[in-house]
Structure formats: C-alpha cells, structure tokens
C-alpha cells in the first residue's frame with residue numbers, strides 16, 4: 001500500500017488494522033517490520049497520501065477500493081486442522097465491510113486464499129445488502145520479504161482476476177488503472193477469478209518444489225561426493241530451468257510456502273484428488289526431512305550427543321534481510337538440538353530475544369512432523385541464550401550452526417571464532433555461506449549442506465535411527 005501511495009500521488013491510501021500497537025508503530029519512527037527501503041517509501045508519503053489508522057470502519061466506509069490483506073494462517077483445530085486455511089479473519093473483515101458500507105465498492109483479495117474464496121466473500125457481502133454493488137477481485141501478492149520494495153517497484157507481473165460480467169470487467173479496469181501508474185501494461189495480466197486464486201497457490205508451490213528438489217539432491221550429493229552448488233549451476237544453465245531458487249539450504253521457511261502448500265493439499269483432497277494432494281505434500285515432507293537431516297548431522301558428528309554442549313546458532317530469521325521468523329527452519333533445528341539437551345546461544349542481527357524465546361516456546365501444529373520436531377515444553381527455553389554478537393555466541397561453544405544467510409556471516413573472523421571455541425571445533429553451514437576449504441585449513445570440522453563431506457563427518461552414518 002505504501003508503494004501504491006508512492007507511485008500514485010492522486011490516490012489517497014489509508015492502511016487500517018485492528019492491531020492498535022501496529023498502527024502506532026506505523027505512525028512512529030520505528031516501523032513494526034524490518035524491510036530494506038521501506039522506511040524511505042513510508043517517509044516519502046506518510047501524511048501526504050498515506051495514512052495509518054485503527055479506525056477501521058470509518059475508512060472502509062469511505063473507500064472506493066478495499067484491499068483485504070488480513071492473515072490467512074493454517075487452521076490449528078477443527079475440520080482441516082494442520083492443512084486448511086483459517087479464514088476467520090477474512091470472514092470477519094468481509095462482514096465488517098458489508099455492515100459499514102453505504103456506497104459501491106471494489107473488494108480486493110490481497111491475502112493468499114483458497115480457490116473459490118471470492119464466491120464465499122461475495123455471498124457475505126451481498127447477503128442483506130442495501131442495494132450496494134460489491135465487485136470482488138483477486139489480486140494476489142508476489143513480493144518476497146527482504147526484497148519487497150524492488151519486487152513491488154518492478155513486478156514480474158501483476159495479476160488481476162475478476163468476474164466476466166460488464167461490472168466485473170469495469171472493476172478489473174479500475175484496479176488495472178492503479179497499477180498502470182508504474183507497471184507496464186503488458187505486465188498486468190487479467191483473468192477469471194478462479195485462475196487468479198489458483199495461480200498464487202501454484203506459484204508458491206512450484207517455487208517451494210524447486211527448493212525441495214535441490215535439497216533432495218543435496219542429500220544424494222553428500223552420499224556420493226558431488227557438490228550441490230556445482231549441480232545447481234549445471235542444471236540452472238538449462239534455459240528451460242533457469243538459475244533461480246536452486247540454493248540448497250537447511251530448509252525453506254517463511255509464513256507462506258508451507259501454509260500455502262498445505263492449503264493446496266487440502267483443496268485437492270476436498271476435490272477427491274488424492275494423488276495430486278500427495279504429490280504436493282511431498283514438497284513439505286522433504287523440507288521437514290532436510291531440517292531433521294541437518295539436526296542429525298550435528299548430533300552424530302559431535303559423538304552422537306550434544307547434551308550439555310554449547311551450540312552457537314548464527315541467524316534465526318527465515319532468510320536474510322528480514323526480522324521475520326515465521327516458520328523459520330531455525331525453530332525446528334533448535335527444537336531438535338534442545339531435544340538432545342544442548343545449550344543454545346543465538347545471534348541474529350534483526351531478531352529480538354523476546355521473539356526467539358516466544359518462537360521456541362510456541363506450540364506448532366505437529367502434522368506429520370518427525371518426533372524430534374514436535375512441540376516441546378516452554379521450560380526448554382531455559383537452555384537458550386540470545387546475544388547481540390556472533391563472537392559472543394560462539395565463545396566457548398563446541399559447535400556453530402549457520403541457519404540464515406546474512407551477508408555478515410561471510411565476513412566473520414573465523415580464526416578468532418575457532419580460537420575461542422572448544423576443540424574439536426565443529427561448524428555446520430545450513431546456507432552454504434562459508435568457504436569450506438579455508439575453514440578446514442583453520443582447523444574446523446566442517447559440514448556444509450550438499451558439499452563433499454569432511455572425513456570426520458563421513459565416517460558417521462548420515463541418518464542414524466532417531
């Protein structure tokens with residue numbers, strides 16, 4: 001919305017939220033999220049044509065276009081728990097729009113929703129309506145965190161789905177005119193509502209599938225002496241495949257991929273498409289396998305136990321350049337290590353100690369997770385310490401796990417880190433950011449996902465029984 005305000009000075013944008021603390025933060029000098037370049041965009045328009053308010057009803061009543069961007073998490077209880085999208089927030093937003101509206105409105109699905117949500121929303125909006133015309137559009141968002149501003153400034157495409165009626169087409173044109181302020185017309189794609197809704201789920205599923213594919217290859221590379229980075233480079237050179245999204249890692253995280261794939265799986269199951277559901281489920285299962293495989297490498301390399309040992313965790317966010325920790329692989333890896341009674345010292349340049357403690361104590365739905373990834377008691381967080389420096393985190397540690405690819409981890413003084421650690425000093429790189437040969441020369445025992453194994457690690461079974 002800040003980008004719309006920046007690019008369309010003739011449009012007044014009001015961001016409303018029921019979370020008053022968040023709105024207060026948006027109106028302050030310290031925005032509630034860290035996103036490179038966002039401060040500048042907000043500062044350029046706030047008070048001009050961009051406003052933040054907790055008076056949701058007043059501003060919705062006055063709007064011509066309402067973008068609904070509320071959260072759509074995975075259901076944790078009841079029918080479809082652990083898979084289906086929880087549309088509670090969407091439904092209450094739709095009911096509120098229906099209640100407060102006195103003029104015609106275009107209601108835009110900006111959240112990622114199950115296919116056919118527009119139909120349900122239409123029913124809520126038009127039920128008991130007072131002669132008001134609501135047009136529902138699907139306009140899914142494709143930005144990635146950490147690069148949101150560039151993604152919004154130069155989107156690969158903007159997708160708008162609408163009803164194939166004269167009113168529907170008019171609404172599509174109205175929304176298209178907003179984006180046309182800065183997005184070339186050929187990059188604004190219009191289609192029917194259901195295609196737009198499915199396209200968002202399909203894009204995320206296929207992106208995540210690429211990561212699970214290369215992560216699956218990383219296990220085979222370790223077993224055979226191949227290097228996954230070389231394999232990804234060779235594969236990505238095929239112009240039909242392309243080089244992006246082929247970085248092997250400790251596993252994908254973030255608030256979208258797992259949630260949206262599980263939602264897709266549920267929709268397939270509801271449509272009787274068991275084989276299709278199982279196909280997509282495998283993308284999440286390989287991701288869980290990758291996280292648990294990493295934990296097993298750590299434990300088995302360190303004489304099959306990390307009990308009482310200090311392990312430094314460098315990086316907790318789900319990717320670099322964000323402070324977001326939702327579904328970060330770091331949560332599952334820490335749970336796995338704590339399950340083996342390790343003492344953990346975490347450093348992340350953007351994530352607060354409070355957030356890390358909350359994440360580690362939080363109950364996660366345990367759908368199909370391996371044993372050691374299951375919810376744990378909050379008392380285990382007593383074994384966790386959060387520090388504000390990588391050197392502090394690694395001081396006296398037996399092992400280091402790199403779980404986020406922050407640029408600063410490439411430039412650390414690893415000799416200094418080695419000197420301060422217990423020996424043998426182990427380093428487990430879940431992001432392929434370190435120079436393996438250099439670190440081995442310093443004296444570290446090194447494991448890096450998908451890379452030829454250190455003889456020390458090699459002699460141990462890759463997947464000892466849990």
Ligand SMILES: NC(=O)c1ccc[n+]([C@@H]2O[C@H](COP(=O)([O-])OP(=O)(O)OC[C@H]3O[C@@H](n4cnc5c(N)ncnc54)[C@H](O)[C@@H]3O)[C@@H](O)[C@H]2O)c1
Pocket residue numbers: 016017018019022056069070071072089090092093096110111112113141142143144145255256
């Ligand atoms: N985070 C991303 O990068 C991203 C990218 C593309 C799509 N999406 C999709 O966008 C949606 C939102 O994601 P998010 O990460 O911003 O979630 P979020 O939980 O950070 O934000 C949602 C906000 O909606 C507010 N809200 C809930 N009910 C409300 C109501 N009735 N009225 C007003 N405000 C209400 C909440 O208070 C919260 O601040 C999800 O469907 C997600 O899948 C997110």
Ligand SMILES: O=c1ccn([C@@H]2O[C@H](COP(=O)(O)OP(=O)(O)O[C@H]3O[C@H](CO)[C@@H](O)[C@H](O)[C@H]3O)[C@@H](O)[C@H]2O)c(=O)[nH]1
Pocket residue numbers: 112141142143144145146204207211244245246247248249250251252253254255256257318319320
């Ligand atoms: O080659 C890769 C690329 C990514 N990742 C990991 O995958 C996760 C997701 O990364 P990314 O997709 O860059 O960030 P998100 O903000 O989750 O963005 C995804 O999810 C958004 C929400 O739906 C979509 O809008 C975006 O298009 C889609 O990329 C992160 O943990 C990354 O570290 C890898 O492990 N290897």
